[in-house]
Amino acid sequence: MEERVEVGPWxxxxxxxxxxxxxxxxxxxxxxLEVGKLERLAGESNAMLRRRVxxxxxxxxxxxxxxxxxxxxxxxxxxxxxxYTHLGHILPWVFTKWLQDRLGLELFFQxxxxxxxxxxxxxxxxxxxxxxxxxxxxxxxxxxxxxxTHIIIDSEDIGYLYSIAVRVxxxxxxxxQRATFGFTDSTNVGLVFYPVLQIAVCFLPTExxxxxxxxxxxxxxxxxxxxxxxRDVAQSLNYPKPSQIHNKLLPGLGPGGKMSSSxxxxxxxxxxxxxxxxxxxMKAFTGGQPTVELHRKLGGNPDRCSVFKMxxxxxxxxxxxxxxRYWNCRTGSLLCGECKAELASRVWKFLRxxxxxxxxxxxxxxxxxxxxxxxxxxxxx
Amino acid sequence: MEERVEVGPWxxxxxxxxxxxxxxxxxxxxxxLEVGKLERLAGESNAMLRRRVxxxxxxxxxxxxxxxxxxxxxxxxxxxxxxYTHLGHILPWVFTKWLQDRLGLELFFQxxxxxxxxxxxxxxxxxxxxxxxxxxxxxxxxxxxxxxTHIIIDSEDIGYLYSIAVRVxxxxxxxxQRATFGFTDSTNVGLVFYPVLQIAVCFLPTExxxxxxxxxxxxxxxxxxxxxxxRDVAQSLNYPKPSQIHNKLLPGLGPGGKMSSSxxxxxxxxxxxxxxxxxxxMKAFTGGQPTVELHRKLGGNPDRCSVFKMxxxxxxxxxxxxxxRYWNCRTGSLLCGECKAELASRVWKFLRxxxxxxxxxxxxxxxxxxxxxxxxxxxxx
Numbered sequence: 045m046e047e048r049v050e051v052g053p054w055x056x057x058x059x060x061x062x063x064x065x066x067x068x069x070x071x072x073x074x075x076x077l078e079v080g081k082l083e084r085l086a087g088e089s090n091a092m093l094r095r096r097v098x099x100x101x102x103x104x105x106x107x108x109x110x111x112x113x114x115x116x117x118x119x120x121x122x123x124x125x126x127x128y129t130h131l132g133h134i135l136p137w138v139f140t141k142w143l144q145d146r147l148g149l150e151l152f153f154q155x156x157x158x159x160x161x162x163x164x165x166x167x168x169x170x171x172x173x174x175x176x177x178x179x180x181x182x183x184x185x186x187x188x189x190x191x192x193t194h195i196i197i198d199s200e201d202i203g204y205l206y207s208i209a210v211r212v213x214x215x216x217x218x219x220x221q222r223a224t225f226g227f228t229d230s231t232n233v234g235l236v237f238y239p240v241l242q243i244a245v246c247f248l249p250t251e252x253x254x255x256x257x258x259x260x261x262x263x264x265x266x267x268x269x270x271x272x273x274x275r276d277v278a279q280s281l282n283y284p285k286p287s288q289i290h291n292k293l294l295p296g297l298g299p300g301g302k303m304s305s306s307x308x309x310x311x312x313x314x315x316x317x318x319x320x321x322x323x324x325x326m327k328a329f330t331g332g333q334p335t336v337e338l339h340r341k342l343g344g345n346p347d348r349c350s351v352f353k354m355x356x357x358x359x360x361x362x363x364x365x366x367x368x369r370y371w372n373c374r375t376g377s378l379l380c381g382e383c384k385a386e387l388a389s390r391v392w393k394f395l396r397x398x399x400x401x402x403x404x405x406x407x408x409x410x411x412x413x414x415x416x417x418x419x420x421x422x423x424x425x
Numbered sequence: 426m427e428e429r430v431e432v433g434p435w436x437x438x439x440x441x442x443x444x445x446x447x448x449x450x451x452x453x454x455x456x457x458l459e460v461g462k463l464e465r466l467a468g469e470s471n472a473m474l475r476r477r478v479x480x481x482x483x484x485x486x487x488x489x490x491x492x493x494x495x496x497x498x499x500x501x502x503x504x505x506x507x508x509y510t511h512l513g514h515i516l517p518w519v520f521t522k523w524l525q526d527r528l529g530l531e532l533f534f535q536x537x538x539x540x541x542x543x544x545x546x547x548x549x550x551x552x553x554x555x556x557x558x559x560x561x562x563x564x565x566x567x568x569x570x571x572x573x574t575h576i577i578i579d580s581e582d583i584g585y586l587y588s589i590a591v592r593v594x595x596x597x598x599x600x601x602q603r604a605t606f607g608f609t610d611s612t613n614v615g616l617v618f619y620p621v622l623q624i625a626v627c628f629l630p631t632e633x634x635x636x637x638x639x640x641x642x643x644x645x646x647x648x649x650x651x652x653x654x655x656r657d658v659a660q661s662l663n664y665p666k667p668s669q670i671h672n673k674l675l676p677g678l679g680p681g682g683k684m685s686s687s688x689x690x691x692x693x694x695x696x697x698x699x700x701x702x703x704x705x706x707m708k709a710f711t712g713g714q715p716t717v718e719l720h721r722k723l724g725g726n727p728d729r730c731s732v733f734k735m736x737x738x739x740x741x742x743x744x745x746x747x748x749x750r751y752w753n754c755r756t757g758s759l760l761c762g763e764c765k766a767e768l769a770s771r772v773w774k775f776l777r778x779x780x781x782x783x784x785x786x787x788x789x790x791x792x793x794x795x796x797x798x799x800x801x802x803x804x805x806x
Contacts, residue, residue, distance in 0.1 A: 158591050169592060200801075202587040207580050210539050211550060213615030218599070221614050233602050234594030237618030420581075 062099060062265070062292060069268050071100040071290060078104050085112065086146035092139050092291070097357050100265065100290045102275070107287035110258045111147065117258045118249040119143055120286070122154030122196075122242070125175035126164055129182040130311040131391075132294035132303030135357060139291065140262045141186055150192045152259075152414070153183060154245050158198040162234040173199055180409055182314050185402040190411035194418070196248075198241060201413075203420050208244040208251060209237075215277045216240065224269045243274040246286040251421035258284050265290040294357055295350045297328035310350075314402070318395040322388035325351070331373070332380035343376040351384055359390045443480060443646070443673060450649050452481040452671060459485050466493065467527035473520050473672070478738050481646065481671045483656070488668035491639045492528065498639045499630040500524055501667070503535035503577075503623070506556035507545055510563040511692040512772075513675035513684030516738060520672065521643045522567055531573045533640075533795070534564060535626050539579040543615040554580055561790055563695050566783040571792035575799070577629075579622060582794075584801050589625040589632060590618075596658045597621065605650045624655040627667040632802035639665050646671040675738055676731040678709035691731075695783070699776040703769035706732070712754070713761035724757040732765055740771045 066073055078101060079093045085108060092098050111117045121140050123133060144151050155176035161169045176197045183193065196204060218236065221227060227236060249257035261271060271288050278285040293302040298310035305311060310328075312321045331349030333339035346352035352373065360366045372378035410416050447454055459482060460474045466489060473479050492498045502521050504514060525532050536557035542550045557578045564574065577585060599617065602608060608617060630638035642652060652669050659666040674683035677691035684692045691709075693702045712730030714720035727733035733754065741747045753759035791797050 158587075162591060162595050169588060199588050199591065200584075203581075203584045206539070206583040206587070207550060210543060210580065210615050213618070214543050214613050216614050217611045218608065218614055218617055219610035222610075227599065229600035229603075230598045232595050233597050233599055233618055233621060234591050236599055237594070237614055240614060 065265055066100050069265065069272070071102050071265070071268065071288070073100050074098060074104070074289070078108070081105070081108050086142070088146065090139070090142055091361050091363070092135075092142075092357070094363065095356060096292075097135070098139060098262065098289050098291045101288055102271065103285060103287040104260070104289050106285075107258050107260045110284075115258055116249075116253060116255055117147075117149055117260065119149045119151040120154070120245055120249075120259050120261050121151070121263050122156060122245070123179055124156045124160045124163075125172055125179045126160040126167060127175060127305045128313045128315045129179050130303055130305065130313045131354075131358060132296075132311065133179075134182060134186065134314065135294050136262050136264065136291050137183065137186055137188075138358070141188055143260070143262065144189060144192060148192075149260075150194065150249070151188065152245055152248060153193060153195045154242065155179065155195060155197045156238075156242065158202075158234070158241070159238045161199075162232060162238060169199060173197065177409065180412060181402045181406060182398075184405040184409065184412065185314070185398045187401075188412070190408075193412050194414040195412045196245065196414050201415055202241075204248060204252075204414060204418070205241050205244040207421070208247050209240045211281055212240040212243050212247075212274075212277055213237065215280060216273060220273070224273060239270055239273065242270045243277070246271075246274045246278070247281065247283040248421065250283050252418055256284055259286040261286055261288045262291065263288065264293050266293070292357070295353050297324055297350050299329040312391060312395075314395065314398060316395065318392040318399075321395055322392045325354075325388040325391060326384050328384060330380045330384070333376075336379060339379060340376045344373040344378075344380065346370050346373045349373070351380070351387055354387055354391075359387060359394075446646055447481050450646065450653070452483050452646070452649065452669070454481050455479060455485070455670070459489070462486070462489050467523070469527065471520070471523055472742050472744070473516075473523075473738070475744065476737060477673075478516070479520060479643065479670050479672045482669055483652065484666060484668040485641070485670050487666075488639050488641045491665075496639055497630075497634060497636055498528075498530055498641065500530045500532040501535070501626055501630075501640050501642045502532070502644050503537060503626070504560055505537045505541045505544075506553055506560045507541040507548060508556060508686045509694045509696045510560050511684055511686065511694045512735075512739060513677075513692065514560075515563060515567065515695065516675050517643050517645065517672045518564065518567055518569075519739070522569055524641070524643065525570060525573060529573075530641075531575065531630070532569065533626055533629060534574060534576045535623065536560065536576060536578045537619075537623065539583075539615070539622070540619045542580075543613060543619060550580060554578065558790065561793060562783045562787065563779075565786040565790065565793065566695070566779045568782075569793070571789075574793050575795040576793045577626065577795050582796055583622075585629060585633075585795060585799070586622050586625040588802070589628050590621045592662055593621040593624050593628075593655075593658055594618065596661060597654060601654070605654060620651055620654065623651045624658070627652070627655045627659070628662065628664040629802065631664050633799055637665055640667040642667055642669045643672065644669065645674050647674070673738070676734050678705055678731050680710040693772060693776075695776065695779060697776065699773040699780075702776055703773045706735075706769040706772060707765050709765060711761045711765070714757075717760060720760060721757045725754040725759075725761065727751050727754045730754070732761070732768055735768055735772075740768060740775075 074096060083089050119140055121136060143149060157172040157176040160172040161167050180195050221236060246259050249259060271286055275285045296303040296307055296310035298307055303311045312324055328351050330351050331345035333342050355369060356366060464470050500521055502517060524530060538553040538557040541553040542548050561576050602617060627640050630640060652667055656666045677684040677688055679688055679691035693705055709732050711732050712726035714723055736750060737747060
């Protein structure tokens, strides 16, 4: 019998059993070997790698070898713009920016306004398109290099993708798509087609540069089904297989599950007023005990604590300080109120700076759009 | 039990029972009422209408009323460019040109190079794309007005269609598409999506002109499944339902079936050297008797004769002469050799003139391409 895992592009939980995911999806755990090589090429260590926030991969070793050998390489990630961006979304982007900066790589970033429109009953296309631009500002605020960052907004930039997409589509039967994404008879035909557009971007750099380009995709494990198909068809279409590096999902501030727009009170949005964000954090569900007395006596559980995960995954660079926080919680000497207040303060400052930059660059988004920089690809075959 | 009819976009025969088709597809037979009104608006009579080569319709009456009331109207037809054009393809185009000339209408013409690539194992995309341009020359040679004729080549002009297509796609489930087009689990996902692109063109004029535009589609009955879906979704997307007028399919020169590229020896291509075309006609299967003696005695059967159909549908404008030919065959006074020689001579002259024009305009195709005239549609909603 096939093993079912409730992680896929349209259903993902946090605090999942990542080991089991690896087994089912057939990706490889990230080892010191790949991390060491990547950090050597990057010229510095990275907390998300050391802590295995990025924890598994496919062919990262191949990608790094190609990079080292001077072959053309690029990065690819994206976002389904159905609402405002929260910290769970930007987690892989922070790492992607590090890769761009340290390795000098160009990034193709797909805004799937078509997918979100097709998937969500309540959304119309102008709305998901508006969010594509809205969310793009978060890339700008994170400081991606406009000369090296190329945003594709599906509904408008389809001309870059379609010729590649139909060649992918010819290789994929409906039954493969159904088995991979759980489609049913009542799935609309736009969603049935959509995956080939997400796959097409894996091959776009090769067409745009007119030379074989190796692509690394930093993204949540929930996106893995797309890349499995992409890798299956790549060689028959004469493209390098895309490599992946998978991150764990940032938990929400509630008692379980990933940070998600379906529970806005447990998600910190990049557009939240800093005070509102701080309040959300002060109300977060933690791994602490019900009373201060019990907490002092028994200690807390940082491994199941959304606040500690925020430190670990995004807001504490320093390993020693993170470890201190961990053990101070475990031994009961650090109380949840104090720990939350400190995080709230860091998030408050982060958002203030982030939003300043976001506002400042609002009218300079053009520099990031693929259509302002590339002509349509000259298909090589 | 559902009644199965072997006519659909990917399986069409000629000499079919057109009455039965009407019943199954639910289109209306064309009556003197619509023909009279159309000819009155056009200011002249038309042999294809009189002879019911165009024989059925949906909402042609509505379309003509809108036209008469001064509402914006347009024409839409197309071609799947998997090879060279034959006379069976251009039959509806000849009528479409008459509509354009007499009613002053703009025509949107879709070249579905994506569909043909997705459908035919042997074809690659550059090849079907090349045929899209190759076949476009046949429109030029027929004399369509370049200011009023807008060719859409799917793989290159997808930007005009995609935003409309996803809005159509959201309304159509996989099971509807499967039931309409006979898809199976092994159908590739490109073909599953493709119909919404053919449907999208029905609504493109409304977006391009920024006002409600009534669209009439002259095309073979085999394309009807697309328009049934288009009509089902039109109103919920706030577009006028497209009207259709259906033509019968030109028979091939062999003993049965429509003129088809799968039997090239029974098809007259616009690119055939005139001598070759004449030879094909001289070898045509006719409704004549096995020997001259029997023919003189029993007479022929023009109703089952591919040569007579060529006269009736394309090469004899004059009703009196056509009727003479019919009865001279029936009574045995006209022999097949003579009848074929006369047709061969007409086709020879037609092709010589056509090919001259085709050659002359080869470098002026740009004037017909939608992308050389329109920006992308500003979606109204």
